[in-house]
Amino acid sequence: MRENVAKNVVIEQPSEAIGHNGEIKEQIAELKTQMESLSEAMPEDKLSMVVFSGDLDKVLAAFVIATGAVAMGMDVVMFFTFWGTPVLRDRQKKAGGKDLMGKMFGTMLPKGTGKVRLSKMNMGGMGTAMMKSLMKKKNVASLEEMLDLAGELGVRIYICEMSMGLMGFKREEMIDYPNLGFCGVAKFLGEAKGSTVQLFI
Amino acid sequence: MSEDVKVDKVLDLKGLPCPMPVVKVSKGIKEVEVGQIIEVLSTDPGALVDFPAWAKTSGNEIVDTVQNDGVIKIYIKRKA
Numbered sequence: 001m002r003e004n005v006a007k008n009v010v011i012e013q014p015s016e017a018i019g020h021n022g023e024i025k026e027q028i029a030e031l032k033t034q035m036e037s038l039s040e041a042m043p044e045d046k047l048s049m050v051v052f053s054g055d056l057d058k059v060l061a062a063f064v065i066a067t068g069a070v071a072m073g074m075d076v077v078m079f080f081t082f083w084g085t086p087v088l089r090d091r092q093k094k095a096g097g098k099d100l101m102g103k104m105f106g107t108m109l110p111k112g113t114g115k116v117r118l119s120k121m122n123m124g125g126m127g128t129a130m131m132k133s134l135m136k137k138k139n140v141a142s143l144e145e146m147l148d149l150a151g152e153l154g155v156r157i158y159i160c161e162m163s164m165g166l167m168g169f170k171r172e173e174m175i176d177y178p179n180l181g182f183c184g185v186a187k188f189l190g191e192a193k194g195s196t197v198q199l200f201i
Numbered sequence: 202m203s204e205d206v207k208v209d210k211v212l213d214l215k216g217l218p219c220p221m222p223v224v225k226v227s228k229g230i231k232e233v234e235v236g237q238i239i240e241v242l243s244t245d246p247g248a249l250v251d252f253p254a255w256a257k258t259s260g261n262e263i264v265d266t267v268q269n270d271g272v273i274k275i276y277i278k279r280k281a
Contacts, residue, residue: 068220071227072258139216149224 046075046195050188053201054083054110055119056128056143062201063146069197070153077195078150079188081160085167086110087143088159088175095170102168109167112175113143151178158183206264206276209237215244215272222248223255230261230279238264241275248273
């Protein structure tokens with residue numbers, strides 16, 4: 001009886017092992033495909049930022065974080081929308097063919113980085129002027145310098161088409177920036193979905 | 202300890218506030234070879250916390266930190 005069992009075991013072992021091998025191979029293949037889809041879904045070391053505000057302090061903070069993130073080795077993309085949109089207008093450029101509302105928004109909103117004001121203590125422009133001179137004294141980079149630096153570091157900037165249309169801004173009046181694009185919400189979400197850090201400023 | 206460190210490049214970032222120290226360091230470190238060491242001079246008190254955070258994320262190593270008369274000297278070895 002015992003001999004029989006022993007024989008059976010000896011005979012069965014190779015076939016069993018082959019069976020296991022096949023199973024293991026299958027499992028490995030399955031794991032491989034799982035891993036591949038996982039790495040596709042894994043967020044990149046990337047920062048996606050919405051710049052909604054058009055205030056000097058807030059936009060400055062956005063650029064400090066953006067340039068800092070590049071220094072940390074991150075890919076950075078900024079989306080300017082709503083009050084953030086006029087900040088990226090070029091002071092020198094003009095765009096024609098605007099309706100009344102477009103012209104109104106055009107004159108009432110700050111034209112470019114040089115015209116943006118503090119969100120607090122603006123005091124009719126005095127506070128902003130004081131803050132700017134203080135920044136200069138303390139060697140803090142100005143908004144213009146930060147924008148240049150961001151461009152140099154490869155920070156990508158997208159401007160919301162809907163905001164532009166709403167406020168009557170034209171593409172030809174926006175700044176010359178090395179990585180400038182125009183987009184909608186899906187582009188932001190597509191980038192944000194694959195990012196490790198997302199911010200709304 | 203800092204006397205023993207062989208420095209391959211010095212980055213003088215005195216007087217520069219956030220975010221310039223890390224921005225300049227991330228550029229400056231690429232100017233030395235992997236394994237070489239840069240000495241960074243900063244007057245930004247935030248640098249004491251910021252540089253270790255930067256080094257950890259970028260995969261470089263802080264070899265030593267020395268503070269003297271308001272000047273912070275940080276020795277960073279390029280690892281990546």
